[in-house]
Amino acid sequence: MLSQTTKKKIADQKEKWEKEKEKGKRLTDRKFISVSGESVKELYTPLDIEDFDYNRDLGFPGEYPYTRGIRKNMYRGRLWTMRQFSGMGTPRQTNQRYHFLLDRGQTGLSVAFDLPTLMGWDSDQPLSVGEVGICGVAIDSLEDMEILFDGISLDKISTSMTINAPASILLAMYIAVGEKQGVPSEKLTGTVQNDILKEYIAQKEWIFPPEPHMRLITDLIAFCTQHVPKWNTISISGYHIREAGSTAVQELAFTLADGFAYVEAAMKAGLDVDDFAPRLSHFFNSHLDFFEEVAKYRAARRIWARHMREKYKAKKPESWLLRFHTQTAGCSLTSQQPENNIVRTAYEALAAVMGGTQSLHTNSMDETYALPSEKAVQIALRTQQLIAHETGVANTIDPLAGSYYVEALTNKMEQEAEKYFDEIERRGGVLKCIEEGYFQREIAEAAYRYQKQVENKERIVVGINDFILEDEKVEIPILKIDPEVEKEQVRNLKKVREKRDNDKVKRSLENLKKVVQGKENTMPALLECVRCYTTEGEICDVLREVFGEYTEPPLI
Amino acid sequence: MERKIRILLAKPGLDGHDRGIKVIASAFRDAGFEVIYTGLRQTPEMIVEAAIQEDVDAIGMSILSGAHMTLFPRVLQLLREKGADHVLLLGGGIIPKEDVEKLEKMGVGKLFTPGTTTTEAIEYLKKAVSERRKEEKIL
Numbered sequence: 001m002l003s004q005t006t007k008k009k010i011a012d013q014k015e016k017w018e019k020e021k022e023k024g025k026r027l028t029d030r031k032f033i034s035v036s037g038e039s040v041k042e043l044y045t046p047l048d049i050e051d052f053d054y055n056r057d058l059g060f061p062g063e064y065p066y067t068r069g070i071r072k073n074m075y076r077g078r079l080w081t082m083r084q085f086s087g088m089g090t091p092r093q094t095n096q097r098y099h100f101l102l103d104r105g106q107t108g109l110s111v112a113f114d115l116p117t118l119m120g121w122d123s124d125q126p127l128s129v130g131e132v133g134i135c136g137v138a139i140d141s142l143e144d145m146e147i148l149f150d151g152i153s154l155d156k157i158s159t160s161m162t163i164n165a166p167a168s169i170l171l172a173m174y175i176a177v178g179e180k181q182g183v184p185s186e187k188l189t190g191t192v193q194n195d196i197l198k199e200y201i202a203q204k205e206w207i208f209p210p211e212p213h214m215r216l217i218t219d220l221i222a223f224c225t226q227h228v229p230k231w232n233t234i235s236i237s238g239y240h241i242r243e244a245g246s247t248a249v250q251e252l253a254f255t256l257a258d259g260f261a262y263v264e265a266a267m268k269a270g271l272d273v274d275d276f277a278p279r280l281s282h283f284f285n286s287h288l289d290f291f292e293e294v295a296k297y298r299a300a301r302r303i304w305a306r307h308m309r310e311k312y313k314a315k316k317p318e319s320w321l322l323r324f325h326t327q328t329a330g331c332s333l334t335s336q337q338p339e340n341n342i343v344r345t346a347y348e349a350l351a352a353v354m355g356g357t358q359s360l361h362t363n364s365m366d367e368t369y370a371l372p373s374e375k376a377v378q379i380a381l382r383t384q385q386l387i388a389h390e391t392g393v394a395n396t397i398d399p400l401a402g403s404y405y406v407e408a409l410t411n412k413m414e415q416e417a418e419k420y421f422d423e424i425e426r427r428g429g430v431l432k433c434i435e436e437g438y439f440q441r442e443i444a445e446a447a448y449r450y451q452k453q454v455e456n457k458e459r460i461v462v463g464i465n466d467f468i469l470e471d472e473k474v475e476i477p478i479l480k481i482d483p484e485v486e487k488e489q490v491r492n493l494k495k496v497r498e499k500r501d502n503d504k505v506k507r508s509l510e511n512l513k514k515v516v517q518g519k520e521n522t523m524p525a526l527l528e529c530v531r532c533y534t535t536e537g538e539i540c541d542v543l544r545e546v547f548g549e550y551t552e553p554p555l556i
Numbered sequence: 557m558e559r560k561i562r563i564l565l566a567k568p569g570l571d572g573h574d575r576g577i578k579v580i581a582s583a584f585r586d587a588g589f590e591v592i593y594t595g596l597r598q599t600p601e602m603i604v605e606a607a608i609q610e611d612v613d614a615i616g617m618s619i620l621s622g623a624h625m626t627l628f629p630r631v632l633q634l635l636r637e638k639g640a641d642h643v644l645l646l647g648g649g650i651i652p653k654e655d656v657e658k659l660e661k662m663g664v665g666k667l668f669t670p671g672t673t674t675t676e677a678i679e680y681l682k683k684a685v686s687e688r689r690k691e692e693k694i695l
Contacts, residue, residue: 115570115621127599131570204572204596244575273642331575335670368670369652370622438648444578451579455673464671476651481622 002050002149010046031458033278033485036247036287037449044404045457049545052407055303055343061397064257067298067410068398069356070321077396080352081359082384083160083329087112087396089485090492091147094137098152100374104381108359110160111148112136112371113170118205122537123489124376132486134483135371139353141535142491143175146180151486155183159190160235160359167194167206169536172526175228179531191232191281191325192555194220197258197430201439204552207540210431212547216522217262218269220427221276232281234262237406241439242285243331245447248296252413254439256303259419263312263431264540266318273312277319286348286355287329293348294400295409296356297324303414312428326352336463338476353387354400360384369462373479432501437555493535500533508534510544516546561685562612566594568631568671570628571621576648589681591622600630607635607643613685614644614665624651628659641690644684647671 001012032040037292041048058066062072071077086109087094098109105436114136117126122140123132132138135427149159154177163170171192175185196213199206206213206375221233238255246254259280266276284300286293304322308314333341342365349362362380364372372380388394400406425435453459460466508529515525529539565581568572574596584591592610594603594645607615619627628647635641641663649669650661656667 115623121570127570130623131621134622135571199572205570206573244573245579321611333670368650370650444575446577446583448582451583451674455675465673474653480652483625490641551597552595554593 001053002046005527007047007050011149014045014047018496032246033453033459034292035287035459036249036292037446037453038249038292038413046404048404048408049411050488053101057407058401060382064309064317064320066301066321068401070301070358074356074397075388076351076397079388079394080384081108081158081362082358082388083108083110083359084104084377084381085110085112085160085195085327085361086377087114088135088479089481090135090456090489091137091139091144093133093485095148095150095152097374097377098148101381102152102157102378104378105385106381108158108160109152110361113161113163113203114138115343117170118163118165120169120207120536120540122535123486125537128486132489133414134481136366138485138489139170139173140489141496141533142173142530143496145170145177149177149181153183154178154181154447155191160371161191161195161233162193162458164193164196164199164203164205165213165534167192168216168523168526169530171220171224171226171228171231172523172530173525176530178410183532185215185228188228189230192220193237193283195234195258195283197261197336197434198237198240198255200434200550200552201241201254201258202244202246202443203237206550208543208551214265215269217527218271219522221266221279222269222271223521224279225271225534229279229503231279232323233279236262236281237283238538239283239285239327241443242287243328244443245331245450246290246443247446248287248292249327249413249416249420250446252300252303252441253417253424255282255284256300256307256417257341257421257424259304260307260312263308268314274316277308277312277314277327278316278321281358282324283320284324284326284357285329285481286326286352286371288332288344290347290351291400291406291409291469293351294355295406295413297352297357298398298401298406298410301356302410303417304547306516311340313401317512323358325359325361326355326357328352328363330363330367333363333365334463335368336472336476337366337469338368338474340463342379342383346387347379349383349387350391350393351548353393354398356381356398366478369474369478370483371479371529373477375477381528387529401520437553440468440555465504496533496535504532505534505538508532509538511540513546514540516543558597558689560588560590561680561681562592562610563611563614563616564592564594564603564610565618566598566606566615567628568598568603568658569598569619569621569623569672570597571619571623572596573620573627574618576620577616577618580618580677581685583678584681588680589678600627600634602641603631604634607626608638608640612643613688614646616683617647618692619647619649619651622650623663625655628664629655629683631659631663632663638669642688646681646690648677656691 238251364376646665
């Protein structure tokens with residue numbers, strides 16, 4: 001904290017500087033705003049963090065409130081996990097991509113599923129036509145999961161699965177693959193995204209209405225606490241909120257508000273906060289505004305720690321930690337001059353690392369066209385390896401701490417997020433806000449504002465509204481998914497249905513229905529289903545029958 | 557007075573990415589068009605049915621999931637079958653250039669890919685609809 005004399009000295013000198021600066025003023029009509037549209041001052045001084053208290057606001061890495069990072073030694077102990085989100089076509093094709101990435105030094109896996117899998121439909125169901133294996137890998141039964149992880153020991157690698165509405169089913173399949181490999185569930189490490197709230201808010205891949213879905217989530221948490229203790233049970237995600245057009249503060253606030261809603265739901269279901277909170281993880285976007293992003297991660301850790309300790313009375317330090325994965329911003333990439341996306345992604349990745357991420361996905365340059373080619377994904381992975389081993393930024397912990405700008409921005413992010421928490425509470429909580437379309441409207445308005453700023457040239461996007469190449473020829477390879485994939489997947493599914501024990505399947509589904517209608521934990525019944533090759537679609541049909549389906553009122 | 561341009565905006569298939577379609581809906585409204593938004597997860601049948609009932613000049617579909625080579629041709633086919641091929645079909649999304657060319661050859665109007673300004677889309681729609689209306693009068 002500044003003494004009155006120091007404060008006065010700085011203020012006087014600043015005033016003098018401001019007067020002199022006016023004389024040599026160069027006129028510009030450029031607006032100085034962040035990617036989120038926040039105005040940025042030309043200079044930050046100690047006056048912007050007058051009440052700064054090192055021990056209270058930052059502390060030491062690995063210590064409350066964790067502003068500087070969640071581990072005492074951070075990257076000097078272990079680098080972040082390099083985890084490329086990946087999946088396309090058949091399970092066999094994706095398995096080959098996994099081996100390609102692991103051979104090149106990737107240190108974790110991350111599964112991208114196709115839309116039918118995300119929505120709980122089998123590859124041969126009518127709504128799946130044209131979508132099988134297109135934006136991710138198609139998974140129908142345990143057999144597909146066995147192929148997906150062929151030659152990969154589940155006790156040696158951690159796997160993140162971007163799966164939400166049917167998360168319990170895919171986790172059950174993963175556990176069953178482990179059983180076949182002789183790896184007990186206690187040894188499995190990884191994450192299911194399992195964040196349904198942000199689906200209603202932004203990503204829109206839901207199946208069931210919020211209330212019954214919250215039960216599936218608390219069942220999964222309770223089950224993992226006992227049987228899969230090293231598993232991250234939810235990856236509370238801001239990524240999709242940001243991609244849908246939110247500002248950095250909205251991403252921060254809405255994500256953490258979702259997180260608190262899960263904490264409250266699990267506590268209400270009778271779980272002890274310290275039993276499940278250490279296994280909650282987070283997932284943020286990294287957009288192009290370098291300092292704004294770094295401040296966002298630092299603020300996120302501080303807010304989470306404070307709320308978990310003060311409000312939810314968690315006692316274990318592990319419950320206070322905000323561990324997070326980062327993905328660079330897909331929405332910042334351009335189709336025009338796609339090679340420039342390599343540079344954008346590198347800056348975004350650097351912000352994630354300077355912000356203390358635990359794992360990272362770097363986008364490939366070609367992702368405004370299709371899923372990445374081998375060449376493009378290799379460059380994306382190399383970008384992380386370059387940051388880790390060549391730039392030196394991982395040598396010291398939280399290197400931007402103490403910057404007047406970064407600290408002021410971190411404080412501001414925290415204050416703005418707190419305002420949103422109050423507003424959400426005033427409106428009746430997260431579920432109510434979803435129902436009333438509050439988050440959806442806030443995000444859509446921010447997205448439209450951003451678009452208008454680009455069109456008015458209030459912000460410059462290279463290759464879009466300035467530095468354009470006329471008659472540009474895009475010369476990068478684009479990955480195509482063969483339409484044969486769908487036919488092959490449907491053929492394989494048919495074979496699975498023929499060779500499995502269909503009486504067992506029928507019984508497993510009947511038992512599931514009984515469990516779902518009652519109050520028992522759903523996970524054991526789901527495991528019984530997947531073990532006998534009951535398909536994801538068949539399981540979801542039962543759940544849809546009991547829970548009903550969610551539809552969103554079209555809001556614009 | 558000439559009637560306002562009426563457009564049905566739709567998200568076909570399983571794709572949930574609705575940032576683009578919401579931005580375009582707001583921009584079209586600000587440009588004075590009448591916009592009807594179907595919401596998510598519409599089948600081609602539902603979209604064509606709504607277009608006919610709402611008597612629109614155009615349908616705009618947004619597809620970011622890669623399923624465009626299935627969904628655009630299906631909507632075109634249904635429009636023809638129902639005798640509604642005076643309705644202009646346009647769209648946008650993550651669509652590689654060679655697919656854009658193929659679809660435009662099949663009879664889809666313009667397909668807008670990332671980086672398009674809303675102004676471009678507005679100007680295109682005004683021009684295309686007024687041309688179609690002229691053709692209809694001549695016929």
